[in-house]
Amino acid sequence: MAGNNWHYVLKFIITGDASVGKSSLLVRLTDQRFLANPDPTLGVEFGSKLITIPEENKIVKLQCWDTAGTESFRSITRSYYRGAAGCLLVYDVTSRRSFDNLPTWLADVREHADPHLTCILVGNKVDLCEDTEGTAAKRDRQVTTDEGEMFAREHNLLFVEASAKSGQNVEHAFEQATRNILDKVRRGVFDDDRSPGVKLSKPATTDLALESAAGRGTCCT
Ligand SMILES: Nc1nc2c(ncn2[C@@H]2O[C@H](COP(=O)(O)OP(=O)(O)OP(=O)(O)O)[C@@H](O)[C@H]2O)c(=O)[nH]1
Ligand SMILES: [Mg+2]
Numbered sequence: 001m002a003g004n005n006w007h008y009v010l011k012f013i014i015t016g017d018a019s020v021g022k023s024s025l026l027v028r029l030t031d032q033r034f035l036a037n038p039d040p041t042l043g044v045e046f047g048s049k050l051i052t053i054p055e056e057n058k059i060v061k062l063q064c065w066d067t068a069g070t071e072s073f074r075s076i077t078r079s080y081y082r083g084a085a086g087c088l089l090v091y092d093v094t095s096r097r098s099f100d101n102l103p104t105w106l107a108d109v110r111e112h113a114d115p116h117l118t119c120i121l122v123g124n125k126v127d128l129c130e131d132t133e134g135t136a137a138k139r140d141r142q143v144t145t146d147e148g149e150m151f152a153r154e155h156n157l158l159f160v161e162a163s164a165k166s167g168q169n170v171e172h173a174f175e176q177a178t179r180n181i182l183d184k185v186r187r188g189v190f191d192d193d194r195s196p197g198v199k200l201s202k203p204a205t206t207d208l209a210l211e212s213a214a215g216r217g218t219c220c221t
Contacts (some may be wrong), residue, residue, distance in 0.1 A: 006050060006061040009199040010181055012174070013081055013113070015105050016090035017098040019070030021124040024164035025090065026066045029174060034165050041068040043076050045130050051171070053179060062086075062177050074108075081112035085198045086177045087119040093161065094128050096142040099151075106155060116189050118180045120158040124147045127163040189218065 011082040014022045023038050025047060045066040052059055065084070067077035081087075087109055091098040102121070109119065129141040145161060152159035158176055162169035181198065184190050190198045 005059060006056060007058045007200070008182070008185070009061045009063060010085045011083060011198075012062055012064040012086040012177070013084045013109075014064060014066045014088045014090060015070055015077070015081075015087075015109060016122075017092070017095070018099050020069065020090045020092040020098050021164045022069065022088070022090050023066050024113065025088065025124060025162070025170055025173075027120065028164045028167055028170045029062075031166070032190070034167075040070065041066060043068055043073055044080050049174075051175060051178065053175065056179075056182055058182065060182070062174060062178070078108060078112050081109060082114075084113050084117055085181050087113065087117055087172075088099075088122050088173060088177070089119055089157065090122045090124050090169060091143065091148075092125050093123045093141050093143050093148075094125055094139045099143040099147070102151060114190075116184060118158070118177050118184065119155075120160060120173055120177045120180075121148060121152045121155075123159075123161040124164060126161045126168065127165045130174055139217075204218065 014026060016022055018040060023041050024035060026045070026047045027033060027038070028036055030049050047064045047066065048061055049062050049064070051062060065080045067073070067080060068163055089102065089105055089109065090157060106119070110116070123145070128139040148161065149159055158180060160169050160173045160176065162173055164170060181190070185198060
């Protein structure tokens with residue numbers, strides 16, 4: 001980006017079972033919309049977004065790699081974990097199976113990503129559990145909030161329940177992870193030279209006005 005208008009660039013990966021809503025969360029973040037019938041991700045997709053962290057007086061560019069949950073793409077998607085500063089580990093609160101598979105995803109992340117990476121566990125699709133009057137499509141929740149919280153605590157993850165459909169907590173999830181990463185940067189945990197997922201820039205302007213720069217593309221199918 002010419003005349004950098006950000007203070008940091010952070011690399012994020014989004015991972016978890018197929019169909020849990022990883023791509024939908026990214027589209028919600030970058031485009032503020034919801035796709036009812038998105039195509040399954042083939043390999044990896046990319047999206048970026050500028051966010052502000054007002055209390056830190058920082059503009060942060062999130063570079064997000066959205067990976068396919070399908071097993072056959074695992075060896076490709078793993079190669080994108082390297083150097084990531086943040087990870088959204090996603091499950092579907094209406095799918096017990098997607099929750100039970102979390103340890104496998106987490107093991108992969110721990111093995112292939114930066115050991116200092118900040119990981120936030122996201123229980124997606126909470127809109128499906130809400131008892132909205134007149135909604136015929138209410139589905140039963142299969143994973144309680146307590147279970148999600150407990151898993152997160154046991155594995156040292158941040159935690160949030162969200163909905164890509166309603167937008168609930170989506171930006172908040174990325175912001176929470178970003179705050180945690182910036183805190184690590186401040187404490188010297190991430191080194192600008194050794195951690196490729198964290199890049200520091202001197203912005204051309206100190207004005208914190210947020211430009212609506214969001215982009216999305218497909219890569220590496
Ligand atoms: N009700 C509801 N449906 C959702 C939500 N997020 C995603 N979906 C739906 O779930 C299905 C799968 O969503 P995707 O975003 O493609 O899931 P994914 O995790 O990217 O799947 P892969 O790319 O195959 O790994 C789609 O039909 C979405 O419309 C949500 O928050 N609420
Ligand atoms: Mg996808």
